[in-house]
Amino acid sequence: MKAFNIYLTxxxxxxxxxxxxxxxRAADHAGHAVKSVDTHGLAQRGGIVVSHIRLGTExxxxxxPAGRADLVIALERHEALRAMATxxxxxxxxxxYNTSWQPLxxxxxxxxxxxxxxxxxxxxxxxxxxTRCSRPIFPTSGCRTWSSWPKSAASG
Amino acid sequence: xxxxxxxxxxxxxxxEIVMGNTAIVRAMVEAGTRVxxxxxxxxxxxxxxxxxxxxxxxRPFYFEFSTNEKVATELAYGAALNGHLATVFFKSVGLNxxxxxxxxxxxxxxxxxxxxxxxxxxxxxxxxxxxDNRHYAKLSYxxxxxxxxPAEVYHFYxxxxxxxxxxxxxxxxxxxxxxxxxxxxxxxxxxxPEPRDDAPRFDPANGPYIPxxxxxxxxxxxxxxxxxxxxxxxxxxxxxxxxxxxxxQRGIIxxxxxxxxxxxxxxxAAHRPDILxxxxxxxxxxxxxxxxxxxHQAVKILxxxxxxxxxxxxxxxxxxxxxxxxxxxxxxDDWVGEYTPDKVRQIIAGIWPDxxxxxxxxxxxDPAPAxxxxxxxxxxxxxxxxxxxxxxxxxxxxxxxxxxxxxGFQAPYAMGQLLMCMGASTAMASGLRLFNTRRKVVAFMGDxxxxxxxxxxxxxxxxxxxxxxxxxxxxxxxxxxxxxxxAASGRNVNTPTDxxxxxxxxxxxxxxxxxxVDTYQQxxxxxxxxxxxxxxxxxxxxARHPCMLKFTRERRKTAxxxxxxxxxxxxxxxxxxxxxxxxGCPTFNRDDxxxxxxxxxxxxxxxxxxxxxxxxxxxxxxxxxxxKSNPGGAA
Ligand SMILES: Cc1ncc(C[n+]2csc(CCOP(=O)(O)OP(=O)(O)O)c2C)c(N)n1
Numbered sequence: 001m002k003a004f005n006i007y008l009t010x011x012x013x014x015x016x017x018x019x020x021x022x023x024x025r026a027a028d029h030a031g032h033a034v035k036s037v038d039t040h041g042l043a044q045r046g047g048i049v050v051s052h053i054r055l056g057t058e059x060x061x062x063x064x065p066a067g068r069a070d071l072v073i074a075l076e077r078h079e080a081l082r083a084m085a086t087x088x089x090x091x092x093x094x095x096x097y098n099t100s101w102q103p104l105x106x107x108x109x110x111x112x113x114x115x116x117x118x119x120x121x122x123x124x125x126x127x128x129x130x131t132r133c134s135r136p137i138f139p140t141s142g143c144r145t146w147s148s149w150p151k152s153a154a155s156g
Numbered sequence: 157x158x159x160x161x162x163x164x165x166x167x168x169x170x171x172e173i174v175m176g177n178t179a180i181v182r183a184m185v186e187a188g189t190r191v192x193x194x195x196x197x198x199x200x201x202x203x204x205x206x207x208x209x210x211x212x213x214x215r216p217f218y219f220e221f222s223t224n225e226k227v228a229t230e231l232a233y234g235a236a237l238n239g240h241l242a243t244v245f246f247k248s249v250g251l252n253x254x255x256x257x258x259x260x261x262x263x264x265x266x267x268x269x270x271x272x273x274x275x276x277x278x279x280x281x282x283x284x285x286x287x288d289n290r291h292y293a294k295l296s297y298x299x300x301x302x303x304x305x306p307a308e309v310y311h312f313y314x315x316x317x318x319x320x321x322x323x324x325x326x327x328x329x330x331x332x333x334x335x336x337x338x339x340x341x342x343x344x345x346x347x348x349p350e351p352r353d354d355a356p357r358f359d360p361a362n363g364p365y366i367p368x369x370x371x372x373x374x375x376x377x378x379x380x381x382x383x384x385x386x387x388x389x390x391x392x393x394x395x396x397x398x399x400x401x402x403x404x405q406r407g408i409i410x411x412x413x414x415x416x417x418x419x420x421x422x423x424x425a426a427h428r429p430d431i432l433x434x435x436x437x438x439x440x441x442x443x444x445x446x447x448x449x450x451x452h453q454a455v456k457i458l459x460x461x462x463x464x465x466x467x468x469x470x471x472x473x474x475x476x477x478x479x480x481x482x483x484x485x486x487x488x489d490d491w492v493g494e495y496t497p498d499k500v501r502q503i504i505a506g507i508w509p510d511x512x513x514x515x516x517x518x519x520x521x522d523p524a525p526a527x528x529x530x531x532x533x534x535x536x537x538x539x540x541x542x543x544x545x546x547x548x549x550x551x552x553x554x555x556x557x558x559x560x561x562x563x564g565f566q567a568p569y570a571m572g573q574l575l576m577c578m579g580a581s582t583a584m585a586s587g588l589r590l591f592n593t594r595r596k597v598v599a600f601m602g603d604x605x606x607x608x609x610x611x612x613x614x615x616x617x618x619x620x621x622x623x624x625x626x627x628x629x630x631x632x633x634x635x636x637x638x639x640x641x642x643a644a645s646g647r648n649v650n651t652p653t654d655x656x657x658x659x660x661x662x663x664x665x666x667x668x669x670x671x672x673v674d675t676y677q678q679x680x681x682x683x684x685x686x687x688x689x690x691x692x693x694x695x696x697x698x699a700r701h702p703c704m705l706k707f708t709r710e711r712r713k714t715a716x717x718x719x720x721x722x723x724x725x726x727x728x729x730x731x732x733x734x735x736x737x738x739x740g741c742p743t744f745n746r747d748d749x750x751x752x753x754x755x756x757x758x759x760x761x762x763x764x765x766x767x768x769x770x771x772x773x774x775x776x777x778x779x780x781x782x783x784k785s786n787p788g789g790a791a
Contacts, residue, residue, distance in 0.1 A: 035332050036338070037337050038337055039281075039336045039466065040198060043186075045532060045560065046528035060423070061419075061420045061496070062339070063417075065420070065497045065501070066517075066518050066519060066520070067519070067520060068518065069394050081525070082523070082524035086520050099757070101526045101742070102745045103526065103528075104525075104526075104528055105525045106525055107746060108567060109736075109737075110527065112748065113668065114524060126313040140779070
């Protein structure tokens with residue numbers, strides 16, 4: 001299989017490590033070669049926690065290069081926006097849990113909170129498919145899909 | 157996956173997906189390592205986590221967290237002099253602490269063998285710098301092996317152990333953050349425990365072990381000779397890899413994780429370069445390198461952080477009179493940050509744009525607000541900063557130390573205006589107090605740090621009478637690195653022990669003014685700090701509260717645990733915003749109308765915020781508004 005890159009992101013404490021380990025083992029169980037790397041250490045104190053998961057035989061580094069994630073899974077809205085903008089490849093898939101753990105500057109009223117509308121795909125936005133979940137269960141229940149792409153390929 | 161401890165102790169060969177930090181533990185088991193010591197620091201603490209999964213009575217080696225890296229190194233050295241294969245591991249800057257002992261190791265005949273595992277942190281992901289510890293290897297004549305992924309971590313540890321045992325010298329295994337934390341499937345070998353002879357074999361005749369005057373010079377000569385034999389071994393080592401793409405124009409010499417980034421980048425290149433990937437990075441396999449240089453017109457040296465390979469390889473080429481063009485670092489950016497695939501793409505495109513086009517690098521702006529790390533909900537340090545700030549004048553000087561409390565430098569607290577390294581706050585504060593009668597100086601410090609490196613600074617403040625105030629942020633654990641026990645915890649990594657109370661230590665050191673309070677008693681803490689800073693002598697305030705992250709995690713595992721949280725009584729709230737803006741617990745969300753709600757996913761119901769609300773609008777859930785808060789802030 002050609003490389004398939006998954007970028008998992010959220011806030012420290014949301015359980016990124018466990019989800020990452022689950023996906024990693026599922027991929028292995030399905031017979032894919034797989035590598036991954038998680039953020040550990042300082043960032044876990046309410047900072048951004050990410051996990052890179054890479055499937056395929058043509059991959060070397062455990063790190064997903066910027067703008068090359070086939071799938072972004074975000075457990076929080078600000079992190080969904082960040083990862084969509086910086087990590088998701090054109091036409092990639094975003095699945096995010098629609099909750100807000102406000103970053104410091106939002107709580108201090110210095111920047112505005114990210115709204116779901118900013119994450120929905122639009123021509124000015126990224127050309128991506130996005131699936132919004134309002135319950136912390138994925139993939140399907142409680143999720144709605146916006147698609148600028150053929151529905152058949154959508155995951156939601 | 158089977159239970160990790162069972163896996164690590166398996167007799168038969170097996171394959172499993174593991175982190176680099178787990179792979180190394182299986183390597184320790186198979187190699188017959190007998191003593192392992194450490195002080196916690198990212199990126200290495202998960203090595204201890206993996207060790208901890210092996211039940212203590214089945215663990216084939218002794219393990220401890222020592223009080224600091226120097227002590228851990230000395231312990232491992234002592235054990236190795238009795239003939240035990242020993243290993244010490246710690247983070248990059250830990251080597252600065254261990255250095256006084258570490259630089260002597262290569263002078264000694266270490267009969268059991270000793271592997272020093274370093275967790276360097278290119279990119280300073282969780283360290284106060286990104287120092288390149290290969291310099292220490294040169295300084296101390298110590299060989300270095302550097303793996304690129306978990307499989308190599310396993311094999312290279314085995315090689316380091318064999319090398320160290322056969323030459324009786326210390327060997328460094330240098331890991332970096334994303335080698336420690338990378339996961340992949342690794343094929344492990346069998347483990348055949350050999351019968352052990354634990355007779356203490358220390359004998360001065362194996363030495364000399366006393367490096368004074370003439371002996372020290374003789375020992376240095378021996379160390380240099382041993383380093384030469386390592387070089388011979390490095391020349392022949394199958395661990396060095398040649399990726400032969402039949403490119404006689406361009407070659408690249410690299411090592412460690414940047415090798416994988418490079419492979420990623422050149423994978424789709426039209427004309428791939430030849431690549432020499434070094435496993436032995438000190439001393440360098442000279443003949444291997446000369447051979448590679450001879451076969452290429454231009455060779456790029458691709459190394460993270462400093463120009464350690466570059467300088468040596470250029471010297472080799474000069475000595476040999478080779479015509480090859482050697483391309484090292486070309487600008488300052490090449491010295492800074494981790495060599496991720498993106499960074500390597502940029503570097504290679506900069507020198508050979510026909511091989512890797514710069515346009516293949518995707519870089520986009522991040523539109524989301526930054527998310528700096530925070531003190532956790534309920535953190536005693538937050539209550540402390542909130543209270544202490546009220547006792548100080550805006551011009552007073554606050555000095556931070558290393559630990560979770562360092563995060564207090566951020567808004568809204570701005571407590572801790574300078575930071576150096578573990579244990580440094582008291583003495584820096586003492587210096588800031590000299591000739592200074594106008595601005596009070598207050599130093600902060602965590603309790604693990606207190607035992608690690610702080611005592612000399614504190615003793616100095618008593619001894620030389622520096623009238624500053626030290627605030628000891630006692631949370632009972634080494635929190636930032638994952639809750640390791642320390643001397644005042646009442647447990648070590650293996651068994652319960654007698655706690656060494658910090659207050660008694662301070663008493664014993666002759667500190668005359670010691671105050672003591674739970675940080676949740678904010679008004680009292682404010683009062684005590686006012687009193688302490690008014691004293692014209694060295695004073696200490698012990699600001700105590702258990703780490704609430706640890707406490708809550710343990711509570712969640714107990715039967716009958718009920719999640720609690722506070723709510724905002726919207727009928728009382730006047731939107732003064734002390735909770736969000738001054739106390740600053742991440743639990744409080746504010747909407748664009750200024751309405752404050754609770755993120756119940758985050759709130760632990762500790763109630764430390766209740767006292768901060770001037771209108772008493774924060775109440776425990778179930779008291780006024782029966783849990784009708786905004787669940788998880790979900791829309
Ligand atoms: C020399 C050195 N060793 C280890 C570390 C890693 N480290 C960073 S924070 C920290 C915890 C300090 O614990 P403590 O002083 O109890 O403060 P807490 O995090 O519990 O508030 C450690 C060990 C370091 N930065 N420097």
